[in-house]
Amino acid sequence: MATIRSSRYYLLKVIAVRTVLYILLFSGAAFMLLPFFWMVTTSFKSSFEVMQMPPQWIPSTWLWSNYAKAWSVAPFAQYFFNSFFMAITTTVGEVITTVMAAYAFAKMKFFGKGALFAVLLATLMIPGQMLLIPNYVTINRLGWFDKYEALIIPWLASVFGIFLLRQFFRSIPDELMDAARIDGCSRFRFLWRIVVPLSKPAIMTVALLKFLGSWNSFQWVLLMTNRESMRTVPVGLMSFRSEVGTAYELLMAAAVLAIIPVLVLFFFTQKQFIQGVARTGIK
Numbered sequence: 001m002a003t004i005r006s007s008r009y010y011l012l013k014v015i016a017v018r019t020v021l022y023i024l025l026f027s028g029a030a031f032m033l034l035p036f037f038w039m040v041t042t043s044f045k046s047s048f049e050v051m052q053m054p055p056q057w058i059p060s061t062w063l064w065s066n067y068a069k070a071w072s073v074a075p076f077a078q079y080f081f082n083s084f085f086m087a088i089t090t091t092v093g094e095v096i097t098t099v100m101a102a103y104a105f106a107k108m109k110f111f112g113k114g115a116l117f118a119v120l121l122a123t124l125m126i127p128g129q130m131l132l133i134p135n136y137v138t139i140n141r142l143g144w145f146d147k148y149e150a151l152i153i154p155w156l157a158s159v160f161g162i163f164l165l166r167q168f169f170r171s172i173p174d175e176l177m178d179a180a181r182i183d184g185c186s187r188f189r190f191l192w193r194i195v196v197p198l199s200k201p202a203i204m205t206v207a208l209l210k211f212l213g214s215w216n217s218f219q220w221v222l223l224m225t226n227r228e229s230m231r232t233v234p235v236g237l238m239s240f241r242s243e244v245g246t247a248y249e250l251l252m253a254a255a256v257l258a259i260i261p262v263l264v265l266f267f268f269t270q271k272q273f274i275q276g277v278a279r280t281g282i283k
């Protein structure tokens with residue numbers, strides 16, 4: 001009887017703890033999602049309902065025309081093209097350079113490898129704002145100002161990505177490399193035929209982080225572009241805000257349009273993203 005009672009007590013204790021935990025988690029999730037819910041519902045409201053006090057959470061009439069108005073007021077098609085072009089090219093370029101650099105630091109032996117990797121990691125401690133003026137001068141002297149080169153070429157490598165992939169590559173047994181070399185496989189072929197397929201979760205993590213960073217890039221694009229045709233979505237939203245003024249329903253509609261590609265990308269790649277973080281040294 002004592003054993004049965006202790007088992008029931010333990011079961012009730014576990015249920016109570018989990019109930020409290022789930023309530024806290026759901027409360028936190030609801031608190032975090034509340035601004036997004038307000039943004040989405042506001043994008044369907046009329047101008048009168050937006051300014052109504054007390055606030056009206058659900059619009060009485062869902063105005064889908066707000067999205068058409070927001071799309072027509074500013075050249076969002078050009079903004080989306082610039083954002084996708086910059087994000088995709090920088091992501092592909094960074095994956096290529098990061099994979100090769102991480103493989104060299106993880107599997108190859110050369111003089112000064114440890115010191116060079118330490119210097120590389122030390123650059124992460126430098127605030128990006130300190131490099132804005134030197135980078136701006138460099139871009140101007142190269143004649144890349146207000147061109148795609150200024151938005152793409154400086155971001156084709158990532159120290160954090162190299163570190164992340166290096167941790168993953170080090171977990172791959174060296175015996176695979178020895179067996180491949182016995183069969184006549186070169187280092188380059190071993191990298192792209194064996195290491196890369198085994199490292200898809202980590203590579204997807206680096207690609208996803210880079211795509212999100214490029215898509216949300218604001219400060220660099222604002223400094224390096226002058227023409228409206230070169231603006232990306234974040235910079236375009238800033239200029240759109242000055243154009244529509246207090247038309248918050250149009251601002252929210254434009255903001256919803258801006259986050260849709262990011263949400264779709266994350267929902268399709270969240271499994272690889274979680275696996276990549278869990279299997280590397282970042283835990």
